[in-house]
Amino acid sequence: MHSQLTRARVLAQYRGHWLVASESDEAPRLLTARGRLAETPVTGDWVGVDDGGAIAHVFDRAGTIIRRVPGEQGKPVSAQILAANVDLALVTEPLPDPKARRLERFAALAAAGGVPVAVVLTKTDLVDDGYVTAAALARRMGVADAVDVSAVTGEGLGVVRSLLAPGTTAVLLGASGTGKSTLVNALLGEERMKTGEVRASDRRGRHTTVTRELLALPGGAFLIDTPGIRVAGLWDGTGESFADVDTLAADCRFSDCEHRTEPGCAVRDAIDPERLAAWRKLQRELAWVTDRRAAQRQRDEWHKQITKQLRQR
Numbered sequence: 001m002h003s004q005l006t007r008a009r010v011l012a013q014y015r016g017h018w019l020v021a022s023e024s025d026e027a028p029r030l031l032t033a034r035g036r037l038a039e040t041p042v043t044g045d046w047v048g049v050d051d052g053g054a055i056a057h058v059f060d061r062a063g064t065i066i067r068r069v070p071g072e073q074g075k076p077v078s079a080q081i082l083a084a085n086v087d088l089a090l091v092t093e094p095l096p097d098p099k100a101r102r103l104e105r106f107a108a109l110a111a112a113g114g115v116p117v118a119v120v121l122t123k124t125d126l127v128d129d130g131y132v133t134a135a136a137l138a139r140r141m142g143v144a145d146a147v148d149v150s151a152v153t154g155e156g157l158g159v160v161r162s163l164l165a166p167g168t169t170a171v172l173l174g175a176s177g178t179g180k181s182t183l184v185n186a187l188l189g190e191e192r193m194k195t196g197e198v199r200a201s202d203r204r205g206r207h208t209t210v211t212r213e214l215l216a217l218p219g220g221a222f223l224i225d226t227p228g229i230r231v232a233g234l235w236d237g238t239g240e241s242f243a244d245v246d247t248l249a250a251d252c253r254f255s256d257c258e259h260r261t262e263p264g265c266a267v268r269d270a271i272d273p274e275r276l277a278a279w280r281k282l283q284r285e286l287a288w289v290t291d292r293r294a295a296q297r298q299r300d301e302w303h304k305q306i307t308k309q310l311r312q313r
């Protein structure tokens with residue numbers, strides 16, 4: 001099918017070109033794609049680069065973060081892959097007032113893509129007992145790993161590093177302003193300068209408005225930052241992130257129980273009311289998205305049929 005392909009990793013994506021690193025290259029290279037690929041490469045992808053130095057193939061992904069693109073009313077709904085081949089999502093919220101609802105939403109996004117979650121509360125220098133808050137939130141979400149961290153004092157950085165095993169890829173997920181980039185800088189230390197130079201040195205000039213970037217941390221792990229996320233719409237379920245509700249719901253009398261006032265509900269009295277309300281809200285959103293996606297599929301199918309019939313005449 002192809003000439004010899006070299007395996008390489010996508011470090012960043014720009015309009016129509018990608019910053020790619022392969023083991024054989026000394027520095028990352030900015031490449032284009034060979035024709036139209038079946039999949040558009042995204043940050044974190046493993047790709048095959050052909051002899052001519054173009055991306056010719058995107059390898060199957062494992063562990064993806066996919067969100068619904070914030071669209072306009074009436075426009076088709078569509079998905080955006082924020083990161084590919086991710087082993088762990090560090091879901092961030094800032095102290096002193098971390099929002100459980102936003103954590104749940106980002107955790108659901110990660111879980112839907114098969115990515116395990118750790119709760120990371122930033123700005124712990126602003127409070128006295130950040131760890132207690134982090135542990136309590138994580139426990140309610142059914143998440144094993146909870147960290148409170150400060151880029152100012154360095155507290156908790158060691159714990160974050162211990163979650164990032166060499167060779168694995170993590171993604172930072174959280175609303176804008178939760179301290180993701182600051183945490184990246186703290187984890188990078190003086191490496192930051194070096195990566196900045198690399199990115200400035202390609203012949204197309206500077207790419208200062210870098211969006212999602214895969215960075216190599218000093219400890220041997222990789223980290224993808226996702227700056228500027230305002231809306232994290234769900235796309236494909238909530239994965240295992242509401243296992244507490246899902247497990248209990250199996251014992252509800254009605255299979256479509258909304259866990260409100262239905263008789264024989266096994267969930268209502270066992271789950272925190274706010275968490276249950278959040279679950280309901282996300283389910284409603286998913287029902288809407290699923291409906292829209294089904295309608296779009298049907299319309300596409302219909303369009304294809306008509307086109308085919310017209311061609312045959």
Ligand SMILES: Nc1nc2c(ncn2[C@@H]2O[C@H](COP(=O)(O)OP(=O)(O)OP(=O)(O)O)[C@@H](O)[C@H]2O)c(=O)[nH]1
Pocket residue numbers: 122123124125126149150151152153174175176177178179180181182183226227228229
């Ligand atoms: N006190 C304190 N402030 C922090 C800490 N980490 C980040 N901040 C501040 O929080 C603000 C937002 O931090 P960013 O790192 O830009 O947040 P972000 O999540 O990357 O935001 P986006 O790039 O918009 O997604 C900045 O003003 C930081 O200086 C911290 O550990 N302690």
Ligand SMILES: [Zn+2]
Pocket residue numbers: 249252253257258259260262264265266267268
């Ligand atoms: Zn129920």
